Amino acid sequence: MPAAAVAAVIAGLTVWTISRIVLESVATCASINGGGCQFQNERGLMKTPLAAMAMLCLFVGPGAVCERSFSGLASYYSNESGSRTASGERFNDQRPTAAHRCLPFGTRLRVSRSGRSVVVTVNDRGPFVRRRVLDLALAPARELGPGVAHVDVEVVD
Numbered sequence: 001m002p003a004a005a006v007a008a009v010i011a012g013l014t015v016w017t018i019s020r021i022v023l024e025s026v027a028t029c030a031s032i033n034g035g036g037c038q039f040q041n042e043r044g045l046m047k048t049p050l051a052a053m054a055m056l057c058l059f060v061g062p063g064a065v066c067e068r069s070f071s072g073l074a075s076y077y078s079n080e081s082g083s084r085t086a087s088g089e090r091f092n093d094q095r096p097t098a099a100h101r102c103l104p105f106g107t108r109l110r111v112s113r114s115g116r117s118v119v120v121t122v123n124d125r126g127p128f129v130r131r132r133v134l135d136l137a138l139a140p141a142r143e144l145g146p147g148v149a150h151v152d153v154e155v156v157d
Contacts, residue, residue, distance in 0.1 A: 072133030076141030
């Protein structure tokens with residue numbers, strides 16, 4: 001398939017769709033090959049799923065910060081309790097969880113705002129609103145204070 005055709009197809013897909021395709025491909029490949037994972041294109045060249053994830057973060061654009069510390073706007077979501085998150089877990093707005101565009105699931109983050117902080121675990125993808133860097137479950141959002149707010153975030157080892 002010509003590069004222009006591939007670009008047109010990718011432009012028509014949502015970030016959510018692309019991320020689900022990549023994550024399902026990696027999971028399937030890892031389960032079949034016992035964790036070793038390589039893909040082969042039509043020319044016989046081997047490509048790793050990490051390259052696909054890097055491309056995903058590029059497509060997400062500004063706000064898709066995959067660094068050890070970052071800051072920006074955070075919001076909360078809570079009306080989805082019981083539904084499945086992108087990681088496969090059931091969403092519970094009373095647990096200290098968060099959604100991030102490209103940090104690996106299970107990453108623990110310290111989120112700080114105005115002298116308050118909370119530690120959350122990434123288990124979902126989002127936010128899908130421009131200029132926001134994190135979606136918090138309701139419980140950790142309440143600990144930080146009401147509303148959409150500027151937060152400082154760092155990965156906890």
